[in-house]
Amino acid sequence: MTRIARYFPILTWGRSYGRDTFSDDLLAAVIVTIMLIPQSLAYALLAGMPPEAGLYASIVPILLYAVFGTSRALAVGPVAIVSLMTAAALGQVAEQGTVGYATAALTLAALSGAILLAMGLFRLGFLANFLSHPVIAGFITASGIIIALGQLRHILGIGGGGDTVVELLEGLARNLTQTNLPTLVIGAGATAFLFWVRRGLKPMLRRMGLGPRLADVATKAGPVAAVVATTLAVWLLDLTARGVAVVGAVPQSLPPLTLPDLSPGLIGQLALPALLISVIGFVESISVAQTLAAKKRERVNPDQELIGLGAANLGAAFTGGFPVTGGFSRSVVNFDAGARTPAAGAYTAAGLAIAALALTPLIHFLPTATLAATIIVAVLSLVDFDILRRSWAYSRADFTAVAATMAVTLIFGVEAGVSSGVAVSILLYLFRTSRPHIAEVGRVPGTEHFRNIHRHAVETDPSIVTLRVDESLYFANARFLEDHILDRVAGDEALRHVILQCTAINEIDLSALESLEAINRRLDEMGTKLHLSEVKGPVMDRLKRAHFLDDLTGQVFLSQHAAVCALSAADEPPARSIA
């Protein structure tokens, strides 16, 4: 039972489901549904999909996540960054608006679902750790800028488009003269209104005596107000005749049963984008889930989350959707509105199904510009240029990774951006570990403690040099160590003993072992002994197995203190020769 329960968290929370929980969940679901209708349409627009696909992508995936997911507040569906990556990936294989594009979206969701599921079953969730926090922050900021720039054309009512900042700016500049004035009025008005809702409405409502939670929920309903007002305006003033683009006819239907195109050619083209979308989607989702879980002292299980998200994406693939993940704003609304179990998600799904069946005729006259305005306002809150300042202040390596990720994302697009972010972080890490910090240490007077001779007032013995290597020894730094030790020793005539203090050496690989053997041999030729101190258990086991200790000219000491005591006592300090 526990084994099954691990893969079906619903069995755990489902058994204690009562009336109170039900009413809390239902209220949250109503609020989230109202918020999700315009958001789903908008992210479908961003992904280049027909509007109804946004609704479909929010229904079955939410249900499947409710069965398999471990977070009690996470709301799954289309989100900004993943929708942008979807558009970038699909743009390489088909033209927006064609049947091939929509089918490829199903393929992308299916691939992404399969990858997430496989990562979950093989417990590979840790792979997401190779996307460092600063790299993610830089990537999200750059993506937010690309998304906002890409939506500007809908606000202006012009053509254009593209995947990179250069393409987008070019498109805007080329078509600027064709700006449609009524569209611009609606788009700019909606944008200004939504910004005001975010910044000004909440304080105003609080001053008017509303509770903080209610004020918060009212603020989140802002997009709905903008949708209703602009739709009415277009309908009443017949603005479509004056060139305002609207959503148009949307089929009244439950999510259809669809089959993704699994031809090897298409899979080959979409495999890498699907992997990047999976990883980015997972990272975004797990951070939201962990943040919300921590607030209630709960924990989410990353590997099970992968299974939940994998199931959700497979669901999207078979019901006319596109790649989905756990979204930040909708999950926070769900949490704040009091959702207590994943059942709230199921009720939201029901609400959206009703909307897809009954409300779609009402959005015929919804202007595209309004949807673009909701996207712009949402993504600009993700833009965080301060990460550049913070990472610069902390370390040049972190800054370099952030700046490279941002620059590559802006100039070459999202896929290149994520990939180069990971690559740059890893290369910088390898570069740093390949030139480790090596400190010469001496004893802090009156203690058994040894510190860097350049940072502390310490005692040393001219016949003994102790070097503390602040890194594991492996192929990338083995030769560096060899050079450093031999350079230090050359010409020091008084020297009899070199001690390697191994406190920071967590591993010695075969390349490094060969270097240690070479160091031992060369020091021996110079009449100097090599000793080791404070070798860690696992490292010691391995050195024993490799018979290195048989050849070692010196000894292995449990502590650095014991080493210096033994070696100072054994040798009379030799007279320093005049060299």
Place this chain on the structure above:
Amino acid sequence: MTRIARYFPILTWGRSYGRDTFSDDLLAAVIVTIMLIPQSLAYALLAGMPPEAGLYASIVPILLYAVFGTSRALAVGPVAIVSLMTAAALGQVAEQGTVGYATAALTLAALSGAILLAMGLFRLGFLANFLSHPVIAGFITASGIIIALGQLRHILGIGGGGDTVVELLEGLARNLTQTNLPTLVIGAGATAFLFWVRRGLKPMLRRMGLGPRLADVATKAGPVAAVVATTLAVWLLDLTARGVAVVGAVPQSLPPLTLPDLSPGLIGQLALPALLISVIGFVESISVAQTLAAKKRERVNPDQELIGLGAANLGAAFTGGFPVTGGFSRSVVNFDAGARTPAAGAYTAAGLAIAALALTPLIHFLPTATLAATIIVAVLSLVDFDILRRSWAYSRADFTAVAATMAVTLIFGVEAGVSSGVAVSILLYLFRTSRPHIAEVGRVPGTEHFRNIHRHAVETDPSIVTLRVDESLYFANARFLEDHILDRVAGDEALRHVILQCTAINEIDLSALESLEAINRRLDEMGTKLHLSEVKGPVMDRLKRAHFLDDLTGQVFLSQHAAVCALSAADEPPARSIA
């Protein structure tokens, strides 16, 4: 002057060049020249080039290395592995025997020269360290097998060829019935003779009273004897009429002035192979140079070596050659024969130039099978399957890297082999550091020394947990640390203090800092304080700069001993609650 001398080592050794040095160098040059003639022809065959290209590739490159290189014994020219890689790279852009093939070889040498030169000028020699010793050993072994298999068809006198073991075996199986008997007799005879020279001749000569050095030199002259004997046999018995393939007409000429084809398309196709050839060539060359330099207590400068090899390859590109590097066997012969300065290389170049001008008619009847025999005998000495056993005994990670490199090289060819060797080593290293060893430590009784509670009999205090993280903290393991600490702390009611002993933490990046902040916050919520001990100087500087210490609930102690003394004294051990 010293600045110029750094880039022109010839200015250093050239000034003290005297008569004794001259005669030593000249003797060495004569011996090396005799050995190099068949070797150069053989490696040209291996690279798919006309035989004279092997001679040309040994003349100007040797001269240029003598000017720019720092090793006093290194002999530069075509070598087995690099010739194999050259054939694999050129096979992708042109057909062997065509003009395009020879021109592409010049391009490859030019690119390789430019890459090596750039690496030297930007001091990027350390990059070669990312090729670990076991990976190189595995790669060389696999390449040796491919080379030997590839030469078998010349011994049998049949067609075939290919870049991978499967292709080569297929080719041999398909054409085996067309074996040419006279060729097989010559090839098998030469191979057996050369093996006997290697294994049996030297002990015999020693028993006959020859000095060890002379016996060694005589052994190295074995290939020349085989060349002379088989050439005479073919000529006297008119074996070409019976289908024995021979070298044929070779132009009598000094190295011609040639211009590599630098069209962007060809450069694009050859850039990656050129990079791999440069790195492999550099690694092979620098190991030989360092080994020989160490025997005379000299040192080579890796960055200047890159410049020397870069100049040599550029020289090859403009004089009808192909990629070259410092070879093992020829350098050892040069060293053993008593070469004292790079001038020996210059005299060797002169000797080879004379050979190219005067001796080429004599090798018209030299059978290809004899050259194949010299290659097979030379490369089989590089094959070292024992690396599999040694790396398995030492660590699974090293073994995996070696086995992957060998398997990929054999199955997919040399370029995939080197690339995957580097990739697998790096991924394994990252994987290990992403799940660091975290030890809970206690005090070794009667000392100030703290060790793992599971490996040593130590004293602990129930209100204090000390964790020693055996790895730098960075993005790949930040979340792991968070999980580990919170799992350890959860449910331990007696706990008041968590000490992180930072002896092995060489760096904390921005992602890890965020994790530490989260840990500090969560522990605070549980009523537990977080302390740090033995933080290294550079890490401490950074934590101060990030204001982490302002928020830290506990203190930072210089030593673990001081931390435990202070915290044990401050707290009465609380009564353990019954939970």
